[in-house]
Amino acid sequence: MTEVIETQEAPAAATNRYGVPAILLHWTSVALIVFVGALGLCFGLIPRSSRLFWINIHAVVGLAVLILAVLRIVWRLRHGAPDYPEGTPALTRRLSGPAHWLLYALMVVLPLVGIVAYVWHARVFDFGLFKVNFGIASNKPVYEAAEEIHEFLAFSLFGLAGLHGLAALWHRFVRKDGLMERMLPWGRA
Numbered sequence: 001m002t003e004v005i006e007t008q009e010a011p012a013a014a015t016n017r018y019g020v021p022a023i024l025l026h027w028t029s030v031a032l033i034v035f036v037g038a039l040g041l042c043f044g045l046i047p048r049s050s051r052l053f054w055i056n057i058h059a060v061v062g063l064a065v066l067i068l069a070v071l072r073i074v075w076r077l078r079h080g081a082p083d084y085p086e087g088t089p090a091l092t093r094r095l096s097g098p099a100h101w102l103l104y105a106l107m108v109v110l111p112l113v114g115i116v117a118y119v120w121h122a123r124v125f126d127f128g129l130f131k132v133n134f135g136i137a138s139n140k141p142v143y144e145a146a147e148e149i150h151e152f153l154a155f156s157l158f159g160l161a162g163l164h165g166l167a168a169l170w171h172r173f174v175r176k177d178g179l180m181e182r183m184l185p186w187g188r189a
């Protein structure tokens with residue numbers, strides 16, 4: 001019985017890195033955002049005949065980003081974030097919280113505005129097995145305004161996420177303080 005207790009991981013080891021659900025949700029959302037964002041930037045290059053197909057793919061995968069973001073926020077509110085590694089600069093401590101919450105906000109608001117741009121353009125969600133049609137008449141002033149806001153929010157997300165990724169790499173390769181390992185599946189506690 002005592003042997004079992006001795007081989008168990010110390011509880012403290014679990015508190016200085018993100019849990020498996022947070023890590024899975026983080027990297028899956030990153031991959032989906034890169035895909036959806038790149039697709040959005042390519043709309044102008046796609047021939048008219050297949051553009052509607054790809055806008056639907058963009059919308060459906062974008063909805064997945066929204067669902068994952070909501071799950072991540074719920075997980076984050078329930079579990080908090082791990083403590084910073086010792087010696088983390090005051091500036092990092094002060095900036096990272098607001099920056100992370102701004103990223104979460106963009107991951108929710110950007111798809112929501114995309115839904116407005118999509119639905120008020122009388123577009124139908126095609127999920128393969130079934131379709132969802134809100135039956136709202138096309139309204140140019142609404143969908144054009146929503147597209148503008150969606151574009152602005154998308155570039156804001158790309159900019160902030162780019163800075164955030166660079167900051168993580170700086171911790172990994174310059175400071176080597178173990179901060180990035182907290183979010184890597186193979187990182188050590």
Ligand code: HEM
Binds near residue numbers: 033107110
């Ligand atoms: C994280 C998720 C998303 C990202 C990163 C993203 C990104 C983008 C980008 C970069 C564009 C091109 C903007 C431009 O240069 O004009 C775009 C356009 C668009 N997106 Fe999204 N988007 C996301 C989610 C969604 C969702 C969930 C919907 C709808 C349900 C949506 C609907 C649209 C529509 C309707 C357009 C305009 C397409 C057109 O030109 O007709 N997006 N998006």
Ligand code: HEM
Binds near residue numbers: 029034
């Ligand atoms: C679309 C791109 C990205 C988004 C939306 C995003 C979003 C987020 C968010 C919201 C958090 C906060 C987690 C929390 O405390 O609840 C986070 C943490 C983190 N992200 Fe990202 N991320 C992105 C890309 C990246 C990239 C490219 C890297 C690495 C090169 C990265 C590395 C990290 C690390 C290391 C943490 C943990 C930070 C800490 O321990 O304080 N992220 N990310």
